[in-house]
Amino acid sequence: MGPYSHSEATRLLCAGTYLDIDFRRQTIEELVEHEERSVAPSLGVDVVPVLAHALRARAREVRTAGWALLIWIAFLAFDLSGIGKGDGTDGGGAAPAPGGPFGSGGFSDYGPGTAYPVTDATEALAQSVPWWLWWAAVCLLLWAGRAAAGLGSAVYSVNEAALRRATGGRRRASQVMVWFGRLLALTYWITALAVLFSGGGNWAAVVFPLLLVVPVGLHRAQVAAVLRDELSRESFATRPRAELPAGERYRRISAALDREQHAELTIYNVYRPFIGAGHPFGVWSFALELKRREDAEPGAGAEPKAGAEPHPATVPVDAGAERRGGAAGRTGSAVPPARAEPAEPAEPAEPAEPAEPAGAPAAPGAPPPSPSGPAAGGGRRLTSRQIIDLVRPRLEALRAAAAETSRDRLKDLEYHELVYLPAGPPRAQVPRDEAAVERHRADAVDEGGEGRRHFLLVRVGAWNEQVVVSVLVRVHTQGGMLVLEVVPHILTPVKPAFRAVDALAEQKQGPWREVVRAVLASPSAGCASAASAVTTAVGFFRTWLHDPASAPPDGPERSVRELGSTQEISLFQEMDISRYVKTVEDRIASGVRDALRAEGYRTDEFEQHITQVAEGGVYIGRMSGGAVATGPGARAQQKITQVDGRKGGDS
Structure with a gap:
């Protein structure tokens, strides 16, 4: 069940x-x-x-x-x-009198020795x-x-x-x-x-x-x-x-539905990747160059305050529980802090190579120096996993605070880490055991691939699950850039x-x-x-x-929940939707900001982006993508193209 x-x-x-x-x-x-x-x-x-x-x-x-x-x-x-019918028979199959239905001379026999004139049109009407x-x-x-x-x-x-x-x-x-x-x-x-x-x-x-x-x-x-x-x-x-119903086919279908509908590994349709989540609601994204603060020490993040708990990104993550975050989202219990493993004994350090003189030419075939290396003021590379692990505790705190102080639906907030895979092998051959899902999740979170995509899904079921708010978050940190994609979706109420x-x-x-x-x-x-x-x-x-x-395997074309939904929402429901989306986005933004600070990166430009989004200055269509424009005189343009009869976004 x-x-x-x-x-x-x-x-x-x-x-x-x-x-x-x-x-x-x-x-x-x-x-x-x-x-x-x-x-x-x-x-x-x-x-x-x-x-x-x-x-x-x-x-x-x-x-x-x-x-x-x-x-x-x-x-x-x-x-x-x-x-x-009144056809001149006696019920025993006697033939009507000659002359048609009215008989000879306007009479019709209705039994032995019985005849009467047909002056009423009812018999003719009944026959015709x-x-x-x-x-x-x-x-x-x-x-x-x-x-x-x-x-x-x-x-x-x-x-x-x-x-x-x-x-x-x-x-x-x-x-x-x-x-x-x-x-x-x-x-x-x-x-x-x-x-x-x-x-x-x-x-x-x-x-x-x-x-x-x-x-x-x-x-x-x-x-x-x-x-x-x-x-x-x-x-x-x-x-x-x-x-x-009983039968091998229906048993197979039932097992597939139970295995797939609430899994953290989902197959998607390329033209409609978020089928099941509803309608897009204020999708936005931006790209930010990672710049270190002038006071940040090379090779290390920001120093924690005295007496503060260790940074979650620096604590080893248990791949079976802490990294997943899905069980807590379902049960409502807090995620237990991961326990640090004892440090391995340090190996003897090798003698350092003599430093090259400044301005010396690079060796033939040697790769150019990385812009994120110490020469550029960089240190540890900020990863998407670190950001996700910082966002999750804030979602937990939001849920706990709502449960303690009110009856708000945020007390039932759920979050899961989903991996979206394009259709490929038959659905029965897609491994969905815990080990396979965890392996996909661990590989996809930092790869930034086009086919396999990792999202943090935050879900709020309001109005007795009549209104479902889903905020999907994806983070990239490759190439010295931070790209944050926030894709809210709304499921409208069931048909009245x-x-x-x-x-x-x-x-x-x-x-x-x-x-x-x-x-x-x-x-x-x-x-x-x-x-x-x-x-x-x-x-x-x-x-x-x-x-x-x-038949060749394919992703879903329609969602049962969406098929049974109306297109209308009340003003109260619209107000709740806006409040849930803004609250979740605030927790996401605070987690990203803290991750940047902890690793010694500047956050002023990030905070400017977030302020523009919160005030409606940056708005990215209603699609899983978009365009962003900042600065005076800049413009953001969204263009919709037709691909095989379906609408596709191109920004």
């Missing part, structure tokens, strides 16, 4: 699989039909129960569509054969009207109008008013279709009942539309039971996690329509009320189940044709 299996966002996404057929289809397509893709990082959610409920909801709708199809076949057969086609037109109009309005096409719907508000209202075309469908349905029932009670004998036109209500009503009752009994807030918190599960849990259930709802929902719900069945069949065929097991 994952750490977020019972989170509020997970619960609402599970409910959304029953209420939104498009969300359910996209979830199954991404996680099942494209098994070759690694799953996107799941921030604050567990996608395994979401997929399990999506598969269950799809199976229920397919069964409902199967029963509805059988009823439609019977309806069509009875209507086309004339059984049950294709009742199945009329009712099919009613169903298609109501379903098409609902789908065009953006109300979805799921069989079960709780609150159409809430769905309309979530989608912005019905469009004019959908409104016309819905009202025309209702008018056509009213005309159908008035005509069918009038013909039936007038002796037309068109009982099939009345019975079969009512029979179509039965599978829809049973489906609604089953879904309501799941939403009320399994996905209510109280029940979901205590029930075991929903698992995928999915919260209908809470309204259902509190709703008083009445059998007659549910019967009336099933009758009214039957026309559009029957078409919705048929659409779901067709989509399922197409998905199975596409999966068989595509054969994910032999």
